[in-house]
Amino acid sequence: MEEYIVEMRHITKRFPGIIANDDVSIGIRKGEVFALLGENGAGKSTLMSMLFGMYTPDLGEIYVKGEKVEFRSSNDATARNIGMVHQHFKLVDNYTIAENIVLGVEPMTRRLGIFPSVDMKRANREIAQLSKEYGLEVNPTELIQDVQVSVRQRVEILKMLYRKAEIMIFDEPTAVLTPSEIDFLLRIIDGLRKAGKTIILITHKIEEIKQIADRCAILCRGRLVDILDVQTASVQEMANMMVGREVSLTRVKSEPHFGKNVLEVQNLTVLNEHRFPVVKNVSFSIRSGEIFAIAGVSGNGQTQIADAVAGLEVASEGAILLNGKQITHDSIRSRAQAGISYIPEDRQSTGLVLDFALSDNLALRQYPKKPYSDHGILNFGRIRENAVTLIDRYDIRSGQGPKTIVRSMSGGNMQKVIVAREIEEHSDLIIFVQPTRGMDIGAIENIHRYILDERDRGAAILLISLELGEVMDLADTIGVIFSGEMLKIAPAREMTRYEVGRYMMGVKEA
Amino acid sequence: MTKVFTDGLSFALPLLIMAVGAIYSEKSGVTNLAVEGFQGFGAFIGALAAVLLMPHLDKSSQIPIYVAMLFAAVGGGVYACIHALLCINFKANQVISGVVVNILAVALTTFFTSAANTALAGTASNKFILGVSNRYSIPLLSKIPWIGGLFQKMYPFEWIIIGLVVFFWYLMYRTRYGMRLRACGENPQALDAAGGKVVRTRWIAVIISGALSGIGGICFAYSIMANYSPSIYMGYGYLAIAAMIFGNWSIPATVLVCLVFGIAKAGGQQLCIAMQLPGNYTDLFNMLPYILTMLLLIFFSKRNHPPQASGQPWDASRR
Numbered sequence: 152m153e154e155y156i157v158e159m160r161h162i163t164k165r166f167p168g169i170i171a172n173d174d175v176s177i178g179i180r181k182g183e184v185f186a187l188l189g190e191n192g193a194g195k196s197t198l199m200s201m202l203f204g205m206y207t208p209d210l211g212e213i214y215v216k217g218e219k220v221e222f223r224s225s226n227d228a229t230a231r232n233i234g235m236v237h238q239h240f241k242l243v244d245n246y247t248i249a250e251n252i253v254l255g256v257e258p259m260t261r262r263l264g265i266f267p268s269v270d271m272k273r274a275n276r277e278i279a280q281l282s283k284e285y286g287l288e289v290n291p292t293e294l295i296q297d298v299q300v301s302v303r304q305r306v307e308i309l310k311m312l313y314r315k316a317e318i319m320i321f322d323e324p325t326a327v328l329t330p331s332e333i334d335f336l337l338r339i340i341d342g343l344r345k346a347g348k349t350i351i352l353i354t355h356k357i358e359e360i361k362q363i364a365d366r367c368a369i370l371c372r373g374r375l376v377d378i379l380d381v382q383t384a385s386v387q388e389m390a391n392m393m394v395g396r397e398v399s400l401t402r403v404k405s406e407p408h409f410g411k412n413v414l415e416v417q418n419l420t421v422l423n424e425h426r427f428p429v430v431k432n433v434s435f436s437i438r439s440g441e442i443f444a445i446a447g448v449s450g451n452g453q454t455q456i457a458d459a460v461a462g463l464e465v466a467s468e469g470a471i472l473l474n475g476k477q478i479t480h481d482s483i484r485s486r487a488q489a490g491i492s493y494i495p496e497d498r499q500s501t502g503l504v505l506d507f508a509l510s511d512n513l514a515l516r517q518y519p520k521k522p523y524s525d526h527g528i529l530n531f532g533r534i535r536e537n538a539v540t541l542i543d544r545y546d547i548r549s550g551q552g553p554k555t556i557v558r559s560m561s562g563g564n565m566q567k568v569i570v571a572r573e574i575e576e577h578s579d580l581i582i583f584v585q586p587t588r589g590m591d592i593g594a595i596e597n598i599h600r601y602i603l604d605e606r607d608r609g610a611a612i613l614l615i616s617l618e619l620g621e622v623m624d625l626a627d628t629i630g631v632i633f634s635g636e637m638l639k640i641a642p643a644r645e646m647t648r649y650e651v652g653r654y655m656m657g658v659k660e661a
Numbered sequence: 662m663t664k665v666f667t668d669g670l671s672f673a674l675p676l677l678i679m680a681v682g683a684i685y686s687e688k689s690g691v692t693n694l695a696v697e698g699f700q701g702f703g704a705f706i707g708a709l710a711a712v713l714l715m716p717h718l719d720k721s722s723q724i725p726i727y728v729a730m731l732f733a734a735v736g737g738g739v740y741a742c743i744h745a746l747l748c749i750n751f752k753a754n755q756v757i758s759g760v761v762v763n764i765l766a767v768a769l770t771t772f773f774t775s776a777a778n779t780a781l782a783g784t785a786s787n788k789f790i791l792g793v794s795n796r797y798s799i800p801l802l803s804k805i806p807w808i809g810g811l812f813q814k815m816y817p818f819e820w821i822i823i824g825l826v827v828f829f830w831y832l833m834y835r836t837r838y839g840m841r842l843r844a845c846g847e848n849p850q851a852l853d854a855a856g857g858k859v860v861r862t863r864w865i866a867v868i869i870s871g872a873l874s875g876i877g878g879i880c881f882a883y884s885i886m887a888n889y890s891p892s893i894y895m896g897y898g899y900l901a902i903a904a905m906i907f908g909n910w911s912i913p914a915t916v917l918v919c920l921v922f923g924i925a926k927a928g929g930q931q932l933c934i935a936m937q938l939p940g941n942y943t944d945l946f947n948m949l950p951y952i953l954t955m956l957l958l959i960f961f962s963k964r965n966h967p968p969q970a971s972g973q974p975w976d977a978s979r980r
Contacts, residue, residue: 225854225856226856229856237854239850241848241850241851241853241854241855242848242851243843243844243847243848243851243852244847244848244969245847245966246843246844246847250840251851254840254841254844254851254852254855254857255841255852255855255856255857256855256856257837257840259837262835266831266835267836267837268831268835268836269835269836269837269840310855
């Protein structure tokens with residue numbers, strides 16, 4: 152067992168109600184990229200949080216460099232040269248890059264030979280040098296709030312390097328990146344491996360594992376399924392092990408049958424609260440039976456387009472037509488009744504009333520109409536019946552059926568509630584904003600099937616997604632948005648993944 | 662005119678030291694509306710120490726003032742532990758905790774002042790008679806036309822406060838503790854992940870806040886009021902919070918704001934005298950700093966940047 156730099160033996164960790172890790176044993180070799188693959192809730196992050204000292208295992212032992220360790224806090228792990236890049240970065244926005252890196256291990260000097268003070272000059276120098284050494288170009292004196300997500304991630308990596316980490320844990324590092332940034336990150340990870348570091352990569356994206364990892368442990372519902380050599384394992388095999396059943400990785404799309412124009416957006420401009428245009432003169436149209444996907448990096452105005460069509464945002468200029476009729480100045484409800492369904496980005500605040508019962512949430516659209524209400528009096532019997540039907544049809548899992556308080560449900564099931572409610576309207580236009588964000592392969596497969604079914608039924612679909620893979624899989628037509636402008640609109644089969652990725656970065660001529 | 666500067670500065674500096682205290686607390690992520698209570702309770706302990714000491718010393722001795730300042734700092738710091746305990750350990754709503762701490766301070770100090778007076782002098786007075794501190798002018802500087810007033814008839818505590826402000830500015834912006842403290846108020850997760858101690862950092866900051874507020878309170882007692890009584894709860898603590906907000910939680914900017922407040926107040930009084938208005942109009946002119954507060958609020962609150970995590974309890978289990 153000498154060959155392992157990290158060994159976790161028979162680890163079990165329970166949280167109230169669930170077993171997060173059940174007798175998991177893994178060994179990691181020095182200098183390899185070791186991937187942990189699994190769905191959300193499979194226990195990957197919990198397992199690594201124990202290696203990083205944030206939790207202590209209920210049962211089992213951890214060995215680092217052959218020595219048994221018992222970490223009480225992440226400081227203990229840091230002292231053993233273990234570092235971690237968390238999924239949500241832990242940085243201070245109004246500090247410089249260098250200040251963020253040295254925070255907690257500040258180099259000190261004495262001013263005028265007496266007064267102790269943090270030596271930022273030395274810190275800036277050391278970090279500039281460190282960032283050059285590993286190809287992580289950053290400007291140490293820039294403020295975090297002024298730099299992009301990919302740079303913030305480099306800062307997190309530099310934080311580990313500055314603390315002399317030998318074993319580096321990355322928790323879902325690519326979730327926030329664009330395709331070209333992902334390539335860059337994978338190159339960085341490769342560079343770190345060449346420099347002799349040991350990398351542990353937590354992810355649910357198999358293609359990344361294929362690109363970079365040496366070995367891969369697959370977790371499913373808290374248990375270790377297998378440890379594979381990435382070179383020899385197939386993608387399908389890994390996906391099946393991860394989900395625990397046969398999954399289809401390819402979306403079977405029938406030939407499109409486009410009908411008449413359902414939605415027309417003409418020269419739409421939307422201003423934000425500072426009167427600054429976030430959507431600039433955007434025009435497009437969607438036919439019935441067509442999936443129109445807007446690809447783009449987060450925050451480039453795509454949500455505002457969806458909100459403007461649904462009526463949540465005011466269009467300051469331009470026109471929105473549904474089935475040829477002006478709806479630009481209509482209220483949200485009259486648009487919904489005219490035939491728009493909306494699956495919003497923020498499930499919890501825009502999509503649901505978390506402290507209402509499941510049955511009430513499923514009736515949020517129809518409640519003012521017969522038979523759910525009559526002369527303003529709600530008919531709870533009908534609302535319940537409706538809920539029972541939809542719970543069955545959409546396989547919505549909850550603790551107490553129709554009367555479950557939605558807040559207590561899992562994110563995936565919350566999304567099913569919204570999808571069920573909105574799809575059941577059989578609207579002419581259905582808007583999906585990030586419909587599968589944070590969901591795992593099995594659930595994604597289901598949502599994608601619903602989207603394709605609605606398209607085949609003849610609905611016009613506006614899909615807004617940050618996942619380029621999702622856009623490429625589903626779209627009939629792709630529009631790429633950058634900084635509020637629609638840079639390119641083209642049929643999906645005429646665009647490659649890389650072209651779309653380049654437009655997403657604002658490159659006009661690919 | 663010189664009197665405006667003299668009086669303005671002697672009002673501005675105690676206000677400033679309270680505002681610096683409030684900045685410490687808020688920059689660490691603990692909203693501090695409790696300044697009023699901290700200064701009142703701190704001043705009470707300081708005043709109590711002074712009245713206990715005074716009978717044993719010469720009548721003109723200035724020693725009790727310095728002893729009172731020391732005890733006011735200790736009293737304010739100890740009293741601030743209530744706020745720290747409620748906000749940091751029990752994760753209470755920090756605004757409500759601040760209000761409760763203020764109300765409690767008024768009740769406790771009023772009761773104990775009478776109790777102490779009964780025990781010491783046999784009369785249930787709600788006042789400790791302290792007298793007014795001596796004042797000194799600086800040679801040369803005080804002769805400068807116009808601004809010379811800033812250096813005339815200074816209370817010794819003004820010098821102590823200036824020293825303290827410089828020290829606490831340095832502590833916040835140049836040292837390891839200061840760096841962690843400011844991170845703690847912006848993103849405690851970042852500090853925690855970097856191996857810092859969020860709970861400890863916040864506790865120290867709130868105690869510093871209480872100690873500095875107590876010093877501010879006793880300085881008011883030894884200057885404008887000449888005694889310690891419940892009228893110490895004049896709202897200066899809230900004015901200090903207002904100064905902190907206009908100063909955008911930055912110590913140098915807050916220095917300027919406090920000077921403006923002080924000069925506005927002293928200017929109002931001199932204006933009242935110059936216009937030969939009856940004495941009861943003074944109260945009207947005393948409102949000047951508060952009216953100024955309201956006006957400044959309208960213009961400045963939009964572009965302010967309060968510490969991002971201020972008011973949010975830190976929960977180590979929610980990383």
